[in-house]
Amino acid sequence: MKSIHPESAAIEIDELPGDGHRIRLSGAWRNNSLGTLLQSNGRLVPASGDAPVEIDLSAVSDMDLAGAWLVRRYMATRQAEGSPVKLTGASRNMRELIGALPESVKAPAGPGAPLPLFQRIFSPVGEAMVELWRDMVAMMFVLGSAVHGAQTKLGRGSGVSPASVVTQLDHMGVRAVPIIVLMSFLIGAIIAQQGAFQLRYFGAEVFVVDLVGILQLREIGVLLTAIMVAGRSGSAITAEIGSMKMREEIDALKVIGLNPIGVLVFPRLVALTVALPLLTIVANFAALYGAAVVAWTYSDITFDVFTTRLHDAIDYSTVASGMIKAPFMALIIGIVSAVEGMKVGGSAESLGRHVTASVVKSIFVVILVDGLFAMFYAAIDF
Secondary structure, eight states, rough: OEEEEEOOEEEEEEETTTTTEEEEEEEESHHHHHGHHHHHHHHOSOOOOOOEEEEEEEEEEOHHHHHHHHHHHHHHHHHHHHHHHEEEEHHHHHHHHHHOOSSSSOOOEEEEEOOOHHHHHHHHHHHHHHHHHHHHHHHHHHHHHHHOOOOOOOOTTTTHHHHHHHHHHHTTTGGGGGHHHHHHHHHHHHHHHHHHHHHHGTTOGGGHHHHHHIIIIIIIIHHHHHHIIIIIIIIHHHHHHHHHTTTTTHHHHHHHHHHHIIIIHHHHHHHHHHHHHHHHHHHHHHHHHHHHHHHHHHHOOOOOHHHHHHHOOOHHHHHHHHHTHHHHHHHHHHHHHHHHHHHOOOHHHHHHHHHHHHEEEEEEHHHHHHHHHHHHHHHHTT
């Protein structure tokens, strides 16, 4: 006979005829007196095939959920191995407490046979496709819930106040103007300098105006602005909604009868949809001004010549092709950021992971949509 005595709880194991065991428990089987028994992973005695096991609780003075859980876990483990388990000497309360716990436990994962090569290659692909489909469904749900829960009427009873939209416009639009202007000015200047350097070999430096004007107005302006907004405002949306979810503020909105997506997401979507086209216009002017400065200092192209050449090089379709993309990119950034914010769990690690995923996914989808627009414009000769 062998004994284990962790504080006031005790176990005595007797050998039975036929290679069986009788486990006699005694003492107080409570959370504060179990000690190392909780680390035994349900194996109070070594496994012995299909030998019967009898658990005697007649000497147990007290038992709480922790002690009952340990007994139930051991019973389920031995039953899963094919050993009959019999419970004796238990009071009515003990039987009811043990019986209320799950009857089965998940077997510990052990080293199994290696998966087939086909499954190892395509299983991650399938999981990625399933995750992509779930993200698309979540994005459609967020968009529909935002529109449905917006209650666009003004005044008392409105779910969205104009003040919240104006506040988000200030955060996402007005405060982003300095960094957008600086970035676009430098981008325009770099494109003009590199273009003039290459075109100088052909004696066609004046065509740098066409290069900068068409490239900036059709592609670079709205694309870089959207990427900057995704990194700046998209991450902020995910962090704000994620932190609200961690502090259970979103649950509080549901309790008081408000739609959290309509209250939190809709003002941000409206602000992004308005701010991104305006920031694109600011970025285009800053880039063209930077290109004009470089063309004047590097290639002696005056501002009058630059303006005249730019007027001849671009038309309405050049400006419109870039501005049409802006609202779509704004919606994509807002919806992706909101979806990632709603996924945040209860830890800071989860918040950081979803903020990173929000920025990465937003930038990827923005670039993908820009490519789709480019193919569409080419197909309709726009």
